Amino acid sequence: MDQSQLSFQKIFLLSFFSILLLINTIPALAQQTKGTIKGHVGIQGDGPAENVSVSLKGTKYGTITNENGDFTLRVPQGTYIIVISQVGSKSQETPVELAAGQTVVLPKFTVNNATNNLQEVSVSGNKVNKFKRTKSQDVAKMPLNNLENPQVYTTVSKELILEQAVFSADDAIKNSPGITKLWTPTNRTGDGGSYFTLRGFPVQAKLRNGLSGNISNAADAANLEKLEVIKGPSGTLYGSSLVSYGGLLNRVTKKPFDAEAGEISYSFGSYSFNRASIDYNTPIDQEKKALLRINSAYTNAGSFQDVGINKSFVFDPSFSYKVNDRLNLSFEAEISHTRSTTPPIFYFGSTIADLGVTRADQLNIDYKRAYQSNDLVQTSDNANFFAQADYKISDQWHSQTSISTTHSSGDGPEPYFYLLAGNNSISRNVWDVTGNTNTLQIQQNFTGDFKLGKLRNRIVAGLDFLNEKSNIKYTDPNNGSDAFDVINITGPIPAYNHFNKAKVDSLFQNVPVTSSYSRYNNYTYSAYASDVLNITDNLLAMASLRVDHFVTKSINDPVSGTSTQGYNQTTLSPKFGLVYQVVKDKVSLFGNYMNGFSNPGYYLAYDAASNSNASKLFKSEQANQWEGGVKIDIFDGKLSSTISYYDISVKNKVRADAAHANAYVQDGTQKSKGIEAEVIANPFKGFNIIAGYAHNNSLMEKSGDYDNGRRPQTAGPANSANLWLSYTLTAGQVKGLGIGFGGNYSGDNQVINNSYNGVFTLPSFTVLNTGVFYNKEKYRFALNVNNLTNKEYWIGYTTVSPQMLRQIIGSVAFKF
Incomplete structure (x- = not known):
């Protein structure tokens, strides 16, 4: 490593930990006026409801449920109306009163088994197995839990992508077993994207939310919610033009939600x-x-x-x-x-x-x-x-x-x-x-x-x-x-x-x-x-x-x-x-x-x-x-x-x-x-x-x-x-x-x-x-x-x- 790189490291590390020390010596006065609202949303007769929108009516506060159906909102003290909504279901509203420093746990909400295409937007600090995803909309072209699906696939979550400082879908693929990189992107029109080998067959990342999403350079991760590596010949649901015999790569993108x-x-x-x-x-x-x-x-x-x-x-x-x-x-x-x-x-x-x-x-x-x-x-x-x-x-x-x-x-x-x-x-x-x-x-x-x-x-x-x-x-x-x-x-x-x-x-x-x-x-x-x-x-x-x-x-x-x-x-x-x-x-x-x-x-x-x-x-x-x-x-x-x-x-x-x-x-x-x-x-x-x-x-x-x-x-x-x-x-x-x-x-x-x-x-x-x-x-x-x-x-x-x-x-x- 040259001297300039050593200097860069010293300067950055010193700045990093100085800022860290400064931030943690500031009294968290604003936090003293906040409370926490927690809850759970389930699908009627079918376990937790993931990616359901949760918001406080008339405010900018909102989130969505995680894969366990849980949500957490940390907001200032006050009286609110909490709104539970998803596509295909009637919105549900419940009043809640929150005092400073209080944690309110709401009764369970239930929604019907409607298809919901919203993806997880915010990272829940209470999420246990934060790199895991248990359900996919695209692998079987229907909502299906992993344990119900006879096909093998790997999901690379956005939490993992963020933690590894990964800036492209190409680099995120390294977290899936059975796939390795063969060719770096050349930006050449037609086939300029990266090539990988999956189960012994070359493959490119040509799918986005289950549809054609061709690119001729590295697939930037700016709008990447998760990456699915779907394994095995998948001609039955995906045809032949965009996949290989080893499988396919599907980029799942971030979606809008009803909060600022x-x-x-x-x-x-x-x-x-x-x-x-x-x-x-x-x-x-x-x-x-x-x-x-x-x-x-x-x-x-x-x-x-x-x-x-x-x-x-x-x-x-x-x-x-x-x-x-x-x-x-x-x-x-x-x-x-x-x-x-x-x-x-x-x-x-x-x-x-x-x-x-x-x-x-x-x-x-x-x-x-x-x-x-x-x-x-x-x-x-x-x-x-x-x-x-x-x-x-x-x-x-x-x-x-x-x-x-x-x-x-x-x-x-x-x-x-x-x-x-x-x-x-x-x-x-x-x-x-x-x-x-x-x-x-x-x-x-x-x-x-x-x-x-x-x-x-x-x-x-x-x-x-x-x-x-x-x-x-x-x-x-x-x-x-x-x-x-x-x-x-x-x-x-x-x-x-x-x-x-x-x-x-x-x-x-x-x-x-x-x-x-x-x-x-x-x-x-x-x-x-x-x-x-x-x-x-x-x-x-x-x-x-x-x-x-x-x-x-x-x-x-x-x-x-x-x-x-x-x-x-x-x-x-x-x-x-x-x-x-x-x-x-x-x-x-x-x-x-x-x-x-x-x-x-x-x-x-x-x-x-x-x-x-x-x-x-x-x-x-x-x-x-x-x-x-x-x-x-x-x-x-x-x-x-x-x-x-x-x-x-x-x-x-x-x-x-x-x-x-x-x-x-x-x-x-x-x-x-x-x-x-x-x-x-x-x-x-x-x-x-x-x-x-x-x-x-x-x-x-x-x-x-x-x-x-x-x-x-x-x-x-x-x-x-x-x-x-x-x-x-x-x-x-x-x-x-x-x-x-x-x-x-x-x-x-x-x-x-x-x-x-x-x-x-x-x-x-x-x-x-x-x-x-x-x-x-x-x-x-x-x-x-x-x-x-x-x-x-x-x-x-x-x-x-x-x-x-x-x-x-x-x-x-x-x-x-």
């Missing part, structure tokens, strides 16, 4: 990191039917390397309007602009044998050099809009109509590098990527909760329309070779600073260039239904089916005068599950069969009748998962855990036909199986734990000689683990002071693994992080250290990418 509140925060740290953000919520009419919430952030950051910038701005407004007790309308937007350099990505320009080394820690590349200029930047813009209408048809049936539109565009040079034979030089390369991608999704869901005889049914029936369009141009200099220059990396580099915008522009102007295009126009029309049947109070069965009709339009290329071949394909996708609650609402045994699919399209295949290759439409590729395990939620919610074993088999994979040149056959198979374990615990007051472990065994069982019998190059590490320990003082003069510590382990990752190139490994690593924070009603201070031991480590998607060294981040937030 807000938070302004500023974070700063190593490598010129600066970030300012605001979260402001307010009713905009006296009846509190119209609600507005605005989340926004600006980030300006450098790099741990000698070159690198990232400037981004996000603006995420959300608005809801309660038309009446039956109908609620909501509108949201995600608007972002990013200007950044592309993080160094090293490809392989030779076989591993010719390269001369087999591991990333043996490479001669300088870990702290970017080998490019700060003016080689990509510009990325996203404009995503969402609308939703929730309508209560009856006490048993609800309707939800949703529309999502996304638009991503980008422009600019994108540098990348090749590792060359001998391990003494690299080639510096560049291409220009410009264009846009767009999606439109319209989804109609009907959810019901009713009994047939004595059997309870919870059902969702839906229609889904998805249109995806792409128009991207790739421009390559030197007739497609992309080469800018070759430099020696083992000594002085006289031409080091030559890789800049002026010289790149000159290259594009003075050498032949080749342009290629990525254009598609795809339509998907789907219908699905899913029923969760309570055979007994303890035995539940889920049965689901999707009919998916995929259409890709023919696209004309005006340059070549040729057209792509359009086609359409219809696929059925089933899903089944069983849950047996050994101990009601505490211990569940579960099993599932889940299906995923994709549409490979046309390939050249050998035609025996003509003794030649001909274009052939291949049938849909199929992934089938069998999984079983146990879920527990015991000791009054203090211990929650999921342990599972899964086996995924992919068939109908397209592979090269060994018997006929330039032809393909569709008989390939791939296996992926493993175990996952997660524990979220609160062993004693103030102490919280989240921990996970995953082992994955992926294998190409029937493939070409290239990779047959090998682990896929994009399957990621076979072993991974995550841990976070958190302790907060819950009483005394420094109540709210806490510390967190944890990290991530990733095993060896073979990013090159084939018979032609050989085997290249990214070594295993353990990255440790820590943080100290002081959280009060009106303010919060924090100091976090990421990569505590300054570990050098790499990730890759058949590539090698150095990752962030030690970074210190200080944060201050004021709440109102």
